[in-house]
Amino acid sequence: MAYLEMIQLALRSAVSKPVTSRYPFGPRRVLPRSRGRVEFAKESCLYCNVCAKRCPTDALMVNRKEKQWIIDRFRCITCGACVEICPKKSLTMAADHQQPASQRGTETY
Amino acid sequence: MSALSKSPWVIHYDASSCNGCDIEVLACLTPGFDVERLGVVNTGNPKHADIFLVTGAVNEQCREVIRTIYDQMPEPKVVVAVGICAATGGIFRECYNVAGGIDSVIPVDVYVPGCAARPEAIIDGVVQALGVLEKKQKERAWVRN
Amino acid sequence: MNPWLSALLYILAAPVVGGLLAGCDRRLSARMQSRPGPPLVQPFYDVLKLGRKENVVARRSQNHYILFFLLLVVFTGGLFFAGADLLLVIFALTLAAIFFILGAYKASSPYSFIGAERELIQMMAYEPMVLLTAVGMYLVTRSFAVADIAGHPALLVTSLPGVFLGFLYALEIKFRKSPFDLSSSHHAHQELVRGITTEFSGPALAMIEVAHWYENVFLLGWVYLFFAAVPWLGLLAALLAFVAVILVDNVFARLKWQTALKGAWLVTLVFGFGNILALALFAPEKHQARPAPVAVAVADPSGEKPAEH
């Protein structure tokens, strides 16, 4: 019977545990290489501006005078170009994703 | 929590996205994430929807489409801009045919970052939208009385 | 039971039962797709939410039709559970469906229009089988009254197996389930968007939803009739029929209207009509209750009151 395969598939699924992730009621499954969000370590930063230059979407801004590192999370494509180029490894890629917001704006560190 | 936030029906429209966020929105519905746990139904019809998930930046041609869909949704309604293009135009910001984020056409209530926005981020966005929905419903009831 | 009482019980309990059934449906479907699905009471959330939403329409009077759709569906189910005439129940249900369809026509949008046309095609597909079911039940019990049919001492399904199968087929169509979710689908991705319900929003959509609950309970009640002689078996059969409908929903692609229509008619002819033919051929003494027409000579041409002459 040509219908049996699907009936089997449906019934087998019905009696086995769903594959669904528990999120948001449980923790998110995180893979180590996941590109979630760029994190900034203020201590080691030289404010050399290389990351901002490299950023393909101009999401980064470095203010050398005020010692500010500014990121627009709503421009960042988490490509990781800044992380790769950073001479002092002040930038890292965290696996967890950036939270949604009701306002968009920049984050200043 | 009223029934309103337990039954968010969504409509998805691809303004001018690269598909990345769109397939992630769809992925939210599938067994891996199953947002129907939250009562989410993808209606595909503005007249049934509570949450408008828009992906992609606005280009000149889809401006009116977004407006129409938004107008046809019954109150209370929430707009969630999924992905950075929908928020700011993202990587396509400088393209000649891109007018900017969704908020240049209709009011946006929740911005979901990411390129492409992860399903988890979209779920967070929807959850956040539920709060906005509740608030709008209260305002509506207040205005009516 | 007192007919009024059972009708009242239906009117009060059907939304609850129907809603829970809808919840089971969604959960079970989800499990068959290896996902957990929504909470059991999700349909109630949906309806409560819809009730509080804004009512957006394409044409001002379109919702009146929906109100009457709901009223008539409730009326239909009430009739059924009060034990009234099965044919009248079917006619009332048809009337209800027609209000629904006219509402969709009234909305005048291409998608609701095609939904309405397809709904009509579906009606044309299942109506013969539904009527034949009533005919089959009549042939066995000699009554169209649901009360009499329910009180029949023997299991109806033993003499009406074909009709029962045909009725299950019609049930799949009436439940608007795949492969017959032509006019409007529970599933999001459909060429008709939401088909016949496309233009109804908020409270009107809630009414449609509740009407479907009422309708479903009534239809499962009909499944019960086939087994009414053994009540627990009847309940079990109704439940199994419901599960079967959901399983079928999940293992079929949507058919095209031509295939759906021809298929339904074929099933009606083969199972429904075949069963009735068999009943008529092999059990003639049962339905020749009425004697041959009164001898012609009795008819008095001079009128009905011969005494006055």
Add this chain to the structure above:
Amino acid sequence: MATTVIPFGPQHPVLPEPVHLDLVVEDERVLEARPSIGFVHRGLEKLAETKDFVEFTYVAERICGICSFIHAQTYCQAIESLLHVAVPPRAAYLRTIWGELSRIHSHLLWLGLMADAMGFESLFMHSWRVREKVLDLIEATTGGRVIFGSCKIGGVRRDIDAEAGASILRELEGMEADLHRITKVFLDDSSVKSRLCGVGVLTTAQARDLGCVGPTLRASGVAQDTRQEGYAAFGDIRVEPVTRTAGDSYARCAVRCEELFQSVDIIRRAFARLPGGPVEVKVTGNPSGEVIARTEQPRGEVIYHLKATGTKFLQRFRVRTPTFANLPALLSVLPGCELADVPVLILTIDPCISCTER
């Protein structure tokens, strides 16, 4: 004479991407389908003239979110040949592996959408359930689910270590069983067949004349696959095009189903022969000259045409996407079909509007 005229799209639940068709139907038979496009046009080709060619890799990758990796790969190949750079063999193999993973994910995505277009929701769910497994492999190796961000000019940005490679192969093993189960439903189920067989037939001649590419072309019996050209590691790993002769929707579905297994096989072979060494070479200078690069995307052959004048901006950037090549085929099979077939037919060419309109 009144016939029914239905606006189909741009917002429509069976269309993940906005296009618009004015469908003129009689009963439900489509008499005429008039397309209108431009809802996703952004102007990426023009952007290349003002964006650094290295940074533009990220933009090229976002021409389309489904076949993103192969777009980036094609772009890099084009630039590399302008710069006369040869990528290290390991990088070529890694590109092949990721390319095929993305083909599997794309085909599974397509199978799911196809199932849904036929109103077969649970099959959609199961296809996407399996697809999640592929996405996990992709995310584990590249860090992204749909946008890989792993290709760069001169090689790739990340390596797959032996352990990850082994786990990929293990996963593929389990996935293959799932794939068998799902493709069996697509190929054997009677209700699916009733929706696909004989719908939207493209004869070999038609497919050729209309310039179809990819599975659409191969389903009409033309054994043509750009991977035979031997880009990336395909010089070592020979690929026999999967073909069918019927040219209907079922054939297109069957081609894609078989290509799933073909891709799994390619990945296995690639891992088996994966050479060692670096995964990138240092690239200096600006591109100059004119080049054409071709690769086989899940949807068919994509052609990049680049012109550069030695500055860091390209002078001309032009993409001929597979969907663009297949659209005429779609428009030629739509008239005469049923309304219910419209989503099926739209999907059988596996349209990627985002690629097409850029």
Add this chain to the structure above:
Amino acid sequence: MRRPLGGRCIESKGQRLLNIILALILVPLAAGAGMLFFRNVIGRRILAIAALLAVAGLCGALAWAPAPNGAVTLPASPHAISLVLLLAGSAISVYLFIVGWRRRDPLLVLLVLAQAGLTTWFELGPGAHAVAAQPLYVDRLAVIMALINGLVGGGICLYALGYMREYHETAHRDVPDRRPLFFALLFGFLGAMFGLVFANHLGWLLFFWELTTLCSFLLIGYTQSEEARRNARLALVMNLSGGLAFAAAVAWLYRETGVIELQAMLAVTDRAFVLLPAALLCFAGITKSAQLPFSSWLLGAMVAPTPVSALLHSSTMVKAGVYLVLRMAPLIAGTGVGLMVALVGAVTFVVASFAAITRRDAKRVLAWSTVANLGLIVLCGGIGTAEAVWAGVLLIVFHAVAKGLLFLCVGVVEHKLHSRDIEAMAGLVQRMPRVAVLMQVGMAGMFLAPFGMLISKWAVLKAVVDASPVLSVFIVFGSAATLFFWVKWMGKLVEVVTPAEPVAREADLGEAVALYGLGLATFLACLLFPLISSRLIVPYVAGVFGPTGALMGQGNVIIMVVMMALVLLFPVAFLDRGRGVRTAGAYLGGANVAGSMQFRGLAGTVQDVAIENYYLRGVLSEDWLASRGVMTATVLLAVMFILARP
């Protein structure tokens, strides 16, 4: 009950009844003759209204006449009248012969000659001394038929006054104005119909039968266009063949049994003698009621002005056919002939119902629907049980009212919108709201619970299941098809894709009176259904079949009434005028051009949404259905005659 004055009382009652009946037959005939002499509109109008008022009054008198049952004694010698009728009949034959001769139509000539020959042979030979003691006879079936004819037919004539004026003065200027003839025929038709239902003498019945054939021939050919002439000829040929069968039946019956009266025929105990004449009369009935294989004449008759169609379909012509079949019911019930007649009806019902789905011409859909419903009645007649006959008579009543109303509505719409295409009726609720509502009432009356036709359908189904359950399969499929074409038409009326201005004046006074009258009648027929059933139909059925049990339970009647009340509440819902809702454009995939039913399509051009109903092309085709139906029905009729062989 033996009061001393009883005899006289009955005598005077009989006298009054006789007067009513004679007046009913003669007033329309006289008015018809008078019409020929009135050239001016006003005079014609006055005469027509006077005649119609008289007919209506007489109908009322007939309805309230006590115990309208039994034979009526004539003042003059039946012989003399027979002679007059014979002469008139011969005149008809001569006229038709001339027509046939002038048109070089061998078939027509042959039919006329055959019938004339048969009649002449009969009148000079065996039938020369046929004496009918009771040439006229009234029972409740006759009363019902007379009431339908008088009230519905009268309404149609009233409507025709205004309609024909507009027909000639604005809508169809090309058609030669022959209104005197038209109205003469219309009234003549009514008179012939009255004669037909009251006649007991089969020779008289045959005369009136042929008179309706003649009138319909002339009316269908009224416009004298090529098509009209062709279709009129078709109708004539088919009905003449029925008439020939009728004449043969009369001759055979008299020769074999010496019976020349209808009632006496029904009283013949040995069925072997009457089965063949009964079959022949059923054949005649089937031709007249346009059953397959003879449906084409009724469809062709649509070329005539709408009042003609309305008259043919609702109250006269075709109803004469089913009337005769129902009269034959006791004779053929339970025989092979009965089964064949029932099958012809059943097949016709299914084929016609499905054929109606495929058409978009409103009048053609109505025509198919008439054919279908007559099929149901013929089915009832063929089954011939008390229950079935009861259902059949109910069908006649409800169908006449609702179908009359529908035709009149279509006529009005055709004049205002210059089209009778159902697709052109889109948004009729906005353009002609009153007519649209009336039309929907008519449609509801045709197929919707709790309206009349559905009561009848309930009855038919029950009767069929009781008698021969296998036949029920025809009813269930036919009903499903009926549903489809009516609902899609109703839907067309309510949908408003492109808003349009209302038409200035929907109908003139006469038309409006007829429309509202029939609309009201559709409701009244349903509300008064228990009364109609208990006062007229049940006594008739009891008279023929002996006392019967309750044909429809009290409970069901109550349910119907409750349902009717629910439906009547529906207009109330409109009183709120849609408060509490917000209108937004219809869903057009987001491509709406703000606030309208237009969308941005190909290359940004603004396009209109258009909606056209389904006609199930590719699944159903009228030609295929009709040709198969004709074949099947022909075979069935052939079998019928074989079975009727004595």
